[in-house]
Structures are given as C-alpha cells and as structure tokens.
Amino acid sequence: MQKLPIFTVIALSVVLLVGCGNEVTNIKDDNPTEAKMESNSNVDSVTSTESEGTTTTENVSEETENSDDIWTYYNDATWSDDFNGVVTTIEKVVVSDKAPKDGDTEDLTASAVGIKMNIENTTDKIFTTYPDQAELITSTGEQVDANMWLSDNLGGEIEEGVIKEGNVIWFLDRGNAEDIEWVKIKWYITEGDGFGSNDQREEYSVKLQLK
16 A cells, blocks of 8 residues: 655645634524624724724623534624725624634634625726735734634635635634624735735724624
8 A cells, every 4th residue: 555645644634624623613604692783883094093893792692503603703793895896894703712722623722703704896907905814903912813724715816706705713822702892803905916006005904892
C-alpha cells in the first residue's frame, strides 16, 4: 500500500477539522432569540464619526430551539450601506461560549462572535473587499481578526451582478462572549483592485449594540 507523504496527511486532517468546525459554527437563518432595536445604525467614511446602533436586549435567552445550535442570536443587530452600488448588509450578530476550541468539535469551550453578511454588486463595475478578514473589537476588551478557516469566502473581487452571502467568525482570546454589550467591526471596500490612483475607498467601522 502506497504511503501518503506526511504533509498530505496533515493537510487532510486540517480540512476534516475545518469541515466539522463549520458545521458546529454555522449560523442559522431563523432563530427566536432577538434583540430589541430602538433605532437603525448608519456608517460614514473613516473621516467621519463611526456609526453606532442602539440595539437593546430584553429577556434574551441563551437557549435556542435547536439544542445543537451553539449561538445566542441578536437578530435585530443589523446594519446596511450602499457604496457606489455595492450593498453590504449585516443581517445579525451571534455570540457563544460553546464554540469548538482549535477546531475540535468534542471540546466546545471556546468563545466566539459571528455575523451573517450579504454583499451585492448592483453595478457593472468590479469592487474589492475583505470582510472575511475584518477586525473585531468588543466591549469586553477584545481586538481580534476574523478566523479565515471557519469564515465563509466573502473577500476578494466582487464582479458585476455578484451576490455573496455567508458568515464571518471571530474567536476570542479571553472568552466571556455572552458578556459582550457591543461589537465594532472594521474592514474596507474599494473600487477596482484598490491600486488605482482615482479608485474610491470606504473604511467601515460599524458599531452594533447588543445589550
């Protein structure tokens, strides 16, 4: 029997772990746990004051209808912006202190934050954005980058008419995701590939209140 090179075995193991982790960290579309929205948030360019939603939470349950679902949902912690015809929407925010640690679905002791995002290019031009590499800041003092293994592939060039939808996941260093009162998410979008001298660029800094 032919033996596989060690690096091939390692690569296959990583793929299997990521696949299992994605199943556990998948954000459901419908869930009864919601935050109460008092007003919508908006965002301006990086030179302006950052946006802040005023979402408050009343009787948010940490349990869900599906016992296998690790997330607490804030369905009304939403945001949307139109940058020159590219509409980017954050549909919900989720938190969990039962996420798979280091991709191990048998060790659900890690803390994580996630968002469900939709990006639609309504123009005939190309744009570039990397929300799947976004930075997360939390009210509990965390500042972390997105987990690119478990996040969906939302980044790169967005061709004309393209719609991308998926999840972005962050793992926390100090835990206590359920204690988070607000999150701030930072990334950018640019016309073309971003290297043109006349390409317009938007730096997003979106703050959403959870509690």
